[in-house]
Amino acid sequence: MDLKVQPKSSLRGNIKMPGDKSISHRSVMIGSLAAGKTEVSGFLTGEDCLNTAKAFQNMGVKIEGLGSEEMVIHGVGLNGLQEPESILDVGNSGTSMRLMLGILSGQDFYSVITGDESLSQRPMARVTDPLKEMGAEIYGRDNGNLAPLTVRGQELTNLEYDSPVASAQVKSCILLAGLQADGATIVNEPEKSRDHTERMLEYFGAEVEVSGLQVSVKGRPALKGKKITVPSDISSAAFFLVAALINQDSELVLENVGLNPTRAGILEVLDEMEADYELLDERLENKEPIADIKVKSSDLKATTIGGEVIPKLIDEIPILAVAATQAEGRTVIKDAAELRVKETDRISAMVTELKKLGIEVEEKEDGMIIEGPQSIQGGVQCQSYGDHRIAMSLAVAGLIAKEDIVITNTDCIKTSFPNFIDLIDEI
Ligand code: S3P
Numbered sequence: 001m002d003l004k005v006q007p008k009s010s011l012r013g014n015i016k017m018p019g020d021k022s023i024s025h026r027s028v029m030i031g032s033l034a035a036g037k038t039e040v041s042g043f044l045t046g047e048d049c050l051n052t053a054k055a056f057q058n059m060g061v062k063i064e065g066l067g068s069e070e071m072v073i074h075g076v077g078l079n080g081l082q083e084p085e086s087i088l089d090v091g092n093s094g095t096s097m098r099l100m101l102g103i104l105s106g107q108d109f110y111s112v113i114t115g116d117e118s119l120s121q122r123p124m125a126r127v128t129d130p131l132k133e134m135g136a137e138i139y140g141r142d143n144g145n146l147a148p149l150t151v152r153g154q155e156l157t158n159l160e161y162d163s164p165v166a167s168a169q170v171k172s173c174i175l176l177a178g179l180q181a182d183g184a185t186i187v188n189e190p191e192k193s194r195d196h197t198e199r200m201l202e203y204f205g206a207e208v209e210v211s212g213l214q215v216s217v218k219g220r221p222a223l224k225g226k227k228i229t230v231p232s233d234i235s236s237a238a239f240f241l242v243a244a245l246i247n248q249d250s251e252l253v254l255e256n257v258g259l260n261p262t263r264a265g266i267l268e269v270l271d272e273m274e275a276d277y278e279l280l281d282e283r284l285e286n287k288e289p290i291a292d293i294k295v296k297s298s299d300l301k302a303t304t305i306g307g308e309v310i311p312k313l314i315d316e317i318p319i320l321a322v323a324a325t326q327a328e329g330r331t332v333i334k335d336a337a338e339l340r341v342k343e344t345d346r347i348s349a350m351v352t353e354l355k356k357l358g359i360e361v362e363e364k365e366d367g368m369i370i371e372g373p374q375s376i377q378g379g380v381q382c383q384s385y386g387d388h389r390i391a392m393s394l395a396v397a398g399l400i401a402k403e404d405i406v407i408t409n410t411d412c413i414k415t416s417f418p419n420f421i422d423l424i425d426e427i
Helices: 021-033 047-058 094-104 125-133 168-178 196-203 234-246 265-272 307-312 314-325 337-341 346-356 388-399 411-415 420-426
Strands: 003-005 012-016 035-041 062-064 071-076 110-114 137-140 146-152 160-162 184-188 208-211 214-218 227-229 251-258 276-285 288-296 329-333 361-364 367-372 381-383 405-408
Touching (some): 003 388, 012 420, 021 094, 021 168, 047 094, 094 110, 094 125, 094 146, 094 168, 125 168, 168 184, 196 214, 234 265, 234 314, 234 420, 265 314, 314 346, 314 367, 314 388, 337 346, 346 361, 346 367, 346 381, 388 420
Antiparallel strands (some): 003 405, 137 146, 276 288
């Protein structure tokens, strides 16, 4: 599908973003490994999370309400999954593949997991290598680096792993494998990545210890089904935050947004950019902090985005690049080479597409530099590279362009934000 975006000013309204993608994935995985019922509300019905749920159905987990925001997962316990009859196809979802590899590695059956063209090119050795150290048997192209991957589940042994990347997918994969081994499994990270797995495992009854950049989980816990209310996804809210900030005469209230500190790096950066926003009704749900965010048009200032904040806003960098085009001064984005192995190479994609929109931007190996403010020209056709966050970032840029823009291949938006276009229309 192609998307035509017309420039618009004065965005106004109260809107609710869809459920958090990371928490939705984990609710299915951990709910399936727990004993008894897990009732989830606010589940993200994007394709990525539905693919996780279908994969667990394929392994014998009964899930009621699949396709809606309210679901009941009938957990089967740590050893209750069944050998899937067909290939587990998780589409575009790196989180599904990496976290599930940790689970599949310790199950006493054979499975094959695959994904779409983009996912089949993304590096999996970052999880299959440490899993092999735990005793996992995994085969795939490029020495177990590329999907499709075949797993013959094994008895796993615990591990202390020093991860070379600050990646919640790597950390979570190893912790989920560690649930199935005796003793404590420990992950040390170079920087803190999102901690939803730790929080949820603890909420379900696992013994989890966190000390600085170290996380440890004790194997073979008796996980018990729970109620989970999924907050709205700050990574989805980011598009509307920036849309309101860079659009004249705008004011939006984004309801119920998850503000876990390991995810809310965008707010730290927006503070430095002097963005006008406030948090309303701050509260805690299932160990996760939440608030409504009221945001208004602002005269943004440039800043440097790098170092330890990067893992806390890794998915928001494409939309922050759009914000940078409107900020006064030189915005430097650095230490973000991980963007090159996301759904597409997000550094190259944003630099190429922003240039098409008339923006001067300097590409760096680990980021980019944008001198602002610059006006966004329209009248061009951009492409999404099949990446939902590139498509949505360009759509927000289109709202302040001088003329209409067309973005090709935007079906991918459905992976994380099925009602994005409806909400844009609504405001
Ligand atoms: C995710 C972790 C991040 C993020 C992805 C979701 C997760 O990836 O980019 O969208 O739910 O654990 P990395 O952990 O590989 O950085």
